[in-house]
Amino acid sequence: MQLPLDLDTTAFGQTGPPPEPVSGAEPGSEPDSRTAPGTDTEIPYTGDGAERLARAALTRLAEPGDLAVGQWIDQLGAVALLHTIREGGRPPGAGAARVAGFRARAAGLDPAADLERVRALGGRFVIPGDPEWPTQLDDLGPTRPIGLWTAGAASLRLLALRSVALVGARACTAYGAHVAGELAAGLAERGWVVVSGAAYGIDAAAHRGAMAVGGPTIAVLACGVDVAYPRGHTELIRRISRQGLLVSELPPGQHPNRFRFVLRNRVIAALTRGTVVVEAALRSGALSTARRARDLNRITCGVPGPVTSALSEGVHALLRTGAATLVTDAAEVAELTGGIGGDLAPHKQGEALPRDVLATAARQVLEAVPAGIDGAPAAVVARAAGLPPDEVLQRLYELTSLGFVERCGAHWRVVGRRKGDPGE
Secondary structure, three states: OEOOOOOOOOOOOOOOOOOOOOOOOOOOOOOOOOOOOOOOOOOOOOOOOHHHHHHHHHHHHOOOOOHHHHHHHHHHOHHHHHHHHHOOOOOOOOOHHHHHHHHHHHOOOOHHHHHHHHHHOOEEEEOOOOOOOOHHHHHHHHHOOOOEEEEOOOOHHHHHHOEEEEEOOOOOOHHHHHHHHHHHHHHHHOOOEEEEOOOOOHHHHHHHHHHHOOOOEEEEEOOOOOEOOOHHHHHHHHHHHHHOEEEEOOOOOOOOOHHHHHHHHHHHHHHOOEEEEOOOOOOOHHHHHHHHHHHOOOEEEEOOOOOOOHHHHHHHHHHHOOOOEEOOOHHHHHHHHOOOOOOOOOOOOOOOOHHHHOOHHHHHHHHHOOOOOOOEEHHHHHHHHOOOHHHHHHHHHHHHHOOOEEEEOOEEEEOOOOOOOOOO
């Protein structure tokens, strides 16, 4: 189901034909303008917009993360590679059958129409070298995105500078959804951008948690930015485009498949400072994101779950092998992914009880005073405490002043039953 996205209206979710492509380039026109009429755009070897047009065409020609295509771009450049394929040449090391397949697909490419289409949706096509390009994606080497199609007004580079990925199971538990939402909201309140994949389950909870407190969020899609997938998240995706950013390696109109979801995960891992896995079974796409993050030297975290839950087995395996660090709240995630000394989580400790501040001898005497209503003489308390009678008497008066014990004639007894006392 293909849905156009209008960032300035509520038209997201309405079907309709794409905008008419421009038919030619005028002096001073946008760099991405077409250079020749027809459905098969001619890519110039030089000039403004040639690189962008060529890369836009290649996103429709090759699947995301294609190592060979990435290597050819590094060796020849995007423009020369596209011309080589179209004109019957063969990139270095390419097999004849693969080149023939590329050439057949290249015959119908119209990158200028794709660029115009995404502009009409309020989006843009970001390529390496652009001011908006997140340079951390270059860590992927030849498998980095050829370019990224985006929808939303925010700057991709600026949002990604301080971002954390929250990923996990689609069929998550109520516990997982709650934790993901709380983590996302807490991170957004601390100035972090939450990145996920707009899928059911943990992804959706993360996006909603961030937006609930007014924070931006990035959805990295396995389809075109004008395609609402899953269909049940049409409204969620529309909200993300307005409050954050939609990002995809795939050109407009492309639909997801199983492999594109897996390939999408490497972008999530590379784009962010760290990845948090909230819930994941032993066989889970979220674990592939965590492994990618670890391989890229990004921070990898895991949220523990019930040991009886199959949806937490994958997270527990990460924690047990040392592949992830255990986290329980947004402060701990921020401390791990933030600057050294700048995002420290508060030290956690149990509630301090009044008796915790007593001197050791005073606590010893207090423990020796019978809890019964009759109490005991000071001599009996001294024997039970194992301390000299004079010191015990001194401590008993101290404990009386603090409200722990009281004197009834020659006997001493505990005042009522206080929180923290045995049996409480």
